[in-house]
Amino acid sequence: MSDHEVVDEKPEVESTPKTTETATEAPEDTTAATPKPEGNDGGEESGDDMPPLEDIKYDDETDDAVKKKRIVIPEDKPKPKPAEDGWLDVLDNGELRKFVLTPGAVGQPRPERGCIVAIKLVVKLEETQAVVESESHELTDMIVGDSDLFQGLDLIIPLMDQKEVARVVVSSRFAYGKTGIPGAIPPDASLDCELHLLSVQWLDEEFVLPIVDRIRIGNRKKERGNFWFGRQEYSTCIQCYKSAIKLLDATDEELESLDTNELKEHFDQQMKGEKKSPEDEERVKELVDIRGVTYNNLAMAQMKIDDFSGALTSVEAVLVTQPNNVKALFRKGRILAEKGELEDAIKVLKTGLTLEPDNKAIAQELNKYSAKRKKELVTERDLYKRMLQTDKSSPPTTPSKGLWGRSSVTGLGVECNC
Template identity: 30%
Template sequence: MSEAERTLVDKSESSSFEDLASAAAQEIEEAKLAEVAAAEKDRPAETKTEEWQDVLGSGSLLKKSLKQGDESTGLRPHRSDICRISYEVKIRDSGEIVEKRDQVKIYLGDNEILQGLDLALTLMYKGEECLLQIAPRFAYGDIGLKPGESLGLVGEVDSPKYSGPAIDSDTWLEARLELHDWTEEPEHETLPIAERMETGIRRRARGNWWYGRGEPQLAVQLYRRALDVLDESEGGITDPTPSGDIAPSSDALKALLEERMRVHNNMAAAQLKAGAYDAALQAVTRVLSCQPSNAKALYRKSRILSAMGRNSEALEAARAAAAAAPDDAGARKELQRCEQKATRDRSVERRLAKRMLGTDQPKPASPDKKPSRAKMLVWGSLLLSLLVGVASVLVYRYKMQEH
């Protein structure tokens, strides 16, 4: 585990803390948009197409109508509505085209398009066309976009790569956006399995794109939305028919289950990256309850438990992951890391135990097997002095006897 991972704070007091944070941010944005919408409604019609509208009041998202929409009903799309739109995004200063889409279907509020486009759609009427100036914060953010990176186009798992000049953290974009029409999102239980699979996969793919850009919380939102449409309904998922008696094939259910497991796995990785350890553990637990030998889930469980400081459980999960996928280099590396961590922990525990028991006192130095040269000189001098003394006594006694 990297130093950065070790210092992450567990923010997951509830399993959906990131949803609460994003919901609060969404409420703020929606409140601002509601104010702007009310002000715009009161303005004379002739001025609506002639001036830039500061959507959020901060100058970071400007909107100018090019063609008026149908305002007769006063209705605008809301979050989760399915909008059919066309748009072209350019770099504002150079005019280079970043991406262009015609008649594409998006779920409003799902972060399937740039946030600036998403916000502007909530202020548009059916048939309206507008021009937008979008600050980096509501475009490609601090990360930007480099040539060769994925555009993450909605509805495309293998999205095309960006081929224009680099978009930096201070690059403004300009977009032409048209709202053709919209419909409410249908109840998931009424959708055929094939359509549910398609929607779930597109949301997972977009979530993967956000995760790859270092935006785990946005990725989690997409993964949760994918699970909404992939979850089983009461009595099991069925392909709707007029009579309701045709059950789906086992292959369809198996494919749906596999897709759900992929989404749960990916969501666990994003939650781990965001520091939501409890929520991440819940996600892999759901996978392992259905697929106990899922190597990817076991690997991520080990990483999550390590981040939580539950090292012995992490080692157990790492061993299970390595057993489930013996040829997987990542699983082997994780097991090695956990084993090294366990060895270090045991060493620390032994040292602490010795200190507590007072058995860690240093041992006395053992005597030298051979006396050093200095010691030999000292002993030699003492012996010589002794011999001289004895000789003096003997000489004195001998002289006394002669007298």
């Protein structure tokens, strides 16, 4: 079992809907009638006491008979702009603010979700201005939107220009919340960050990173998923695991190399033209192993949120390339039991126990499910016996003489004269 693998025991603002009603139409008033204002004697009821649905301006305020109305549709809310003091309130609530320290390449494309960026980050506690060393990084391959660090940064980076340096103040809600990080960041702590956006790389959909880079970045994302799992933030950790798996998906040619040790042209391109060597096969095995661990961890996180169908898919993905992965077999057995498929669960656990006879966790689950299945079988037999006894004790239906001496059958709720 990998040291990094997650173990089972631990691991309003109300908006007013738009309407298409015109200014001359009014909804039916079911409330008590309101007094008419002076000057409106017997004429059309005034709607001035009703809240307007649109801003209405009259071309001629003195014409009481005909008022030409011009409806003004409010413009869409503009994007937030820096205030006079230079601070940009990203969410309009003070919880995520940005101040440009050094302008970047204005007019150049800004990073988007999925881009690989190189950043330098210095994190301080806003209250004390103490530097948090464990959360200060210099990353050359952060993927925007993948929760590589914390949510506030994923929201800020797309608002930055290349080469820009910014001061970013993030509330605890978009950092590490009520939990914080023991020994580093107190609960409910806001962070004061200095963020350098060094470079941006846009990836083509068909582009595949070299296998050495996929192993490195994928393993880091797996570890980040383990971090969020330990905090019981399962949605975020699932996102990290899935991001890691995208990088750790071996190509068909790479998987084929495990058996044939022949790397084809596509794999040669991924190795950047390097000559084939025994290390190539080892790299593929390492990638497949890390992917198996990540899928197993993903399954455990999915089980925590009762997504047993998703968890089953995850463990089966492991067993495709590693049919003897005991941890995957163990979790598959538990998942099948949760889905009510006890017989299949018992078979899978027996396979796992055959591979690891001394595995106490599998033996314990196997005994529990076997006993439960035995009780189910006893209940089913008793129910079947009662059904048979009921059938035997029921008196046979015999023909009876109806009117005029004819035979009739009444056992079916109707009388049939024969």
